[in-house]
Amino acid sequence: MDDFYAARSGLIPPLPWSTFSPPFSDPASSDPSREAIFFQRLEVLSGFDAARQLWESPQMQAANISGGRWGGVQGSDPGSGSQAWSMLTHMNGRPMPKGGSGMVSTSLGRFIEAHQGTVLTNMPVVALMIEDGRCTGVECADGSRFRGRKGVVSTIHVKHLMQMAPSDLWGQAFTDSVEVWQPEMAMFAFHFALKGSPEYPLAGGGSVTGAEASIMERPESIFKLNEDNARGELTLEDYPLQIVHAAGYDRSRAPDGFSLLKIEGGMPYALKEGPEHWDAIKDEVADQVLDRYLRYTPNLTRENVLARVIMSPIDIERMNPAMWRGSVHHLDKRWGNFAPYRMPIPGLYQTGACTAPGGSVTGQPGRNAAIAILEDDGKTLAEVVGRG
Ligand SMILES: Cc1cc2nc3c(=O)[nH]c(=O)nc-3n(C[C@H](O)[C@H](O)[C@H](O)COP(=O)(O)OP(=O)(O)OC[C@H]3O[C@@H](n4cnc5c(N)ncnc54)[C@H](O)[C@@H]3O)c2cc1C
Structure with missing residues (x-):
């Protein structure tokens, strides 16, 4: 039972729960660099507080905290400080199996x-x-x-x-x-089949696309998730959203002229009316989340949506009971x-x-x-x- 609470020595050590580590020298070394000490201290803060130390612009604060939540923990919580530079990791890109994650299994x-x-x-x-x-x-x-x-x-x-x-x-x-x-904050996954593919306009003209995007307008919005989770309520205006449209890169997933969109993120599992209440509200919630997303892609409207599969937190648990209470x-x-x-x-x-x-x-x-x-x-x- 010596491996009860942690990996045994000689095995791969547990990663920090947030996998976004700064690319600096080991702060535990006898002569840590100034940067190492600084980033070590930032890590113990919340992502929100650390982002305010690192970035002047609320947009950069929000972008990093929003992308940081992809690991499952919200940047409102102490110890999530490394989320403040999550974009460094995302700039490296993320591997995706051709055909989708299911191809691994x-x-x-x-x-x-x-x-x-x-x-x-x-x-x-x-x-x-x-x-x-x-x-x-x-x-x-x-x-x-x-x-x-x-x-x-x-x-x-x-x-x-x-x-x-x-x-x-x-x-x-x-x-x-x-x-x-x-359980961690439960996940939802709203899938849409689209005519056309998302394009995000650039401030200076033109547009950009990508396999993934992260959306949250205001850094302080990250605090809503824990409060709503405690109350079993939803405040849909500015939850962090993870947007996946890998079909833009993996053309095996959709015919030419068409694409796939997944909007996912965290929302409370235990609604105050009970988790089954998700069955009554999930389509309306998905509509609101989709409308919010479409504000960022003026080349798309609801008319572009050909089909959809809406998975609420309880649907995710029903799909896979190992995702206990929607914890992926x-x-x-x-x-x-x-x-x-x-x-x-x-x-x-x-x-x-x-x-x-x-x-x-x-x-x-x-x-x-x-x-x-x-x-x-x-x-x-x-x-x-x-x-x-
Ligand atoms: C929408 C979504 C998006 C995600 N995005 C990412 C991502 O971008 N990056 C990332 O790294 N991770 C992501 N994850 C999380 C990732 O999928 C999981 O952490 C990972 O699959 C866990 O792997 P696992 O093998 O431990 O368990 P699982 O993949 O959960 O597999 C457990 C298996 O056990 C089966 N099972 C459960 N109970 C029983 C039973 N009683 N009898 C028989 N079989 C049973 C289940 O059906 C399932 O097949 C995402 C998950 C979801 C749902």
Whole structure:
């Protein structure tokens, strides 16, 4: 249980929950640079306060805080200071799989099948098979059972996994630790198929486009999210929006003359009327968010929208129960309170966003879990994949 709260030494260390680190020397070194000390001190502030130190222009403050929220935490919160320079990261660009993020899973599935593995989908696991105190397999909703020769590896959300075996097997310390897990601000994702593609006018004339954009008018708007989350209310005027229109670059996604638009961001999951109230209001919320977005793209109107798929925070959880309460990173990953790769029940391993260093598409939890699993099987990663 030495890996209970953090990654084991020798594994990839957890990233800071905000992945935007400044490109300066290590402040822990014996002779840190002036810049390193300055940025280290900025990091412990909120993104809002740090942005006001760095930028005179409210537009640059808002742009960085808005883009900083993509990592799941709002820049109103202490410790989110590095969001104040999130645009530095975004200027480097972000890798996107051709065909969309789903192609990562599809390709991994093909790799498994090409190596005599089997991938079964639409098979919800409802129980862990326990024999002599050891996890030996899983039982699915249709009653089918699958036995693991050496063990079982889970990416089921740990809050759900713990319902799948007797409570006394998890141990009190682990149970207490998971009890206090908090969801992060829930996510919404509104998808639109468009005739034409978005263009943003430039102040000096002409226009610009891009694979992603971030919108928030006023830096102080970031404070609305926590207040609304506490109240279960929505204030739609100026929430930070993440705009994705990768079809402009990846022409495999839409025919010529057409494009795709995704507007996403954080909104409260638990509305004061209950999370199911999202079903009643999501189309109207999406209309308002779309209208707000269209103010920035005068070449488009609602007439350009051919079809849409509107996913509210509760829809995201319904799509994938591991996105507990709409947390696409499975939980608020700031506090380093992750599940261990070796779970308290022998033979059961956990990977994915509930383990260090948390959610996002990094591959790091998988790699770390593989190291632990191989170690228990008397092997090393280097032996199996040819490098460490
Ligand atoms: C709209 C949206 C946009 C995002 N944008 C980004 C981004 O730009 N960059 C980024 O890095 N990350 C992004 N993310 C977050 C990212 O997708 C997640 O952090 C990541 O997928 C977590 O990976 P994972 O393998 O741990 O779990 P998941 O991808 O959540 O996979 C868990 C799997 O377990 C399955 N499962 C759950 N319960 C059971 C059960 N009982 N039985 C069987 N199967 C079960 C689920 O169906 C799912 O297939 C986004 C997420 C969403 C929803």
